[in-house]
Amino acid sequence: MLILVTNDDGINAPGIWALASAIAELGRVMIVAPSEEQSGTGHSITVHRPLRVERIESSSGIDTYVVNGTPADCVKLGMEGISEERPSIVISGINRGPNLGTDVLYSGTVSAAVEGAIMGALAMAVSVNLDHNHTGEFDYTPSASIAKYLVERFSREGLPKDTLLNVNVPAVPEGDIKGVKCTRLGTRRYRDVFDKRVDPRGRAYYWMAGDVVDLDDDPTTDTATVKNGYVSITPIQYDLTEYGMLDEMSQWQFDLRL
DSSP states (O other), X not given: OEEEEEOSSOTTOHHHHHHHHHHTTTSEEEEEEESSOOTTOTTOOOOSSOOOEEEEOOTTXXXXXXXXXXXXXXXXXXXXXXXXXXXXXXXXXXXXXXOOGGGGGTOHHHHHHHHHHHTTOEEEEEEEEOOTTOOSOOOOHHHHHHHHHHHHHHHHHOOOTTEEEEEEEESSOGGGOOEEEEOBOOOEEEESOEEEEEXXXXXXXXXXXXXXXXXXXXXXXXXXXXXXXXXXXXXXXXXXXXHHHHHHHTTOOOOOOO
């Protein structure tokens, strides 16, 4: 069994190494990760410049490749362009920061796992709910242990077609995690999103900023679950079709003359 590990924080992020080290006990691991941080890139792919892949030496002995592209690029290359053996599992993370609610639409971490699911692999994204103001080192061991357990579990039981797991872990010591809950996505918005500034030539520019606002306090949501100290596991499908509306529209009469 070959397991592809990637992230959007870049090859030097400690979370990916903690994840790969834990998962390596389950099978052969291959890391394919961006050379630089790619947070917020969503499911973008590189089509207007060549992708460069460099194999690097790892002290852990894990086959490791660095790509000058996005997380989705890394998964595409890992699945079809680098190894003669096709990975059967794709794990993305461990992300430094949560990927909760509607943020999954922007997340490079989650999008890498989505790409894995699209390409037929069992896929999972793993993030830790670490505040962006946190400085210094952080212990990713609890999150890595949870990821390992879940890989063992869903590799036995499988996942429905075109489905992946989005996992978020509270940023607390392992003994303080209250438990695990299966959740749905919550709704998030951002307040004061843009910080407007002026450059030395008098031209305005903007930094994307803002404070997150959770609009859904239902305890079954991932946002509320992690806030309350539990690990959140959300099954996600990438088919965005609204089938109820599609059924209704099928009854419409279109009189367009084209």
